[in-house]
Amino acid sequence: MILATLNPYIIGTAAGVFTAASMLPQLVKIIKEKEAGDISIPMVLILLTGLSLWICYGFMKDDWAIILTNIFSLLVNLAMLFFGIKYKDH
Numbered sequence: 001m002i003l004a005t006l007n008p009y010i011i012g013t014a015a016g017v018f019t020a021a022s023m024l025p026q027l028v029k030i031i032k033e034k035e036a037g038d039i040s041i042p043m044v045l046i047l048l049t050g051l052s053l054w055i056c057y058g059f060m061k062d063d064w065a066i067i068l069t070n071i072f073s074l075l076v077n078l079a080m081l082f083f084g085i086k087y088k089d090h
Contacts, residue, residue: 016069023076030083039084048077
């Protein structure tokens with residue numbers, strides 16, 4: 001099987017990068033339009049909590065793919081929270 005020949009570290013890193021980058025188009029849209037009426041602040045807060053726990057888990061497992069991709073995702077979502085509050089009902 002082709003999956004057996006793939007490096008799990010590369011697959012995990014790629015999955016983390018794509019997952020982390022998934023919010024970038026929304027963040028760009030909010031910044032560009034200066035409008036964030038459709039953003040759910042509670043959802044972003046729950047996501048930030050989950051990402052923080054993934055980072056802790058990554059340190060517990062000493063897995064830098066988990067740590068770095070979730071730190072990137074955390075930063076993107078912190079920016080989403082910031083601009084979501086700034087441009088909410090703007």
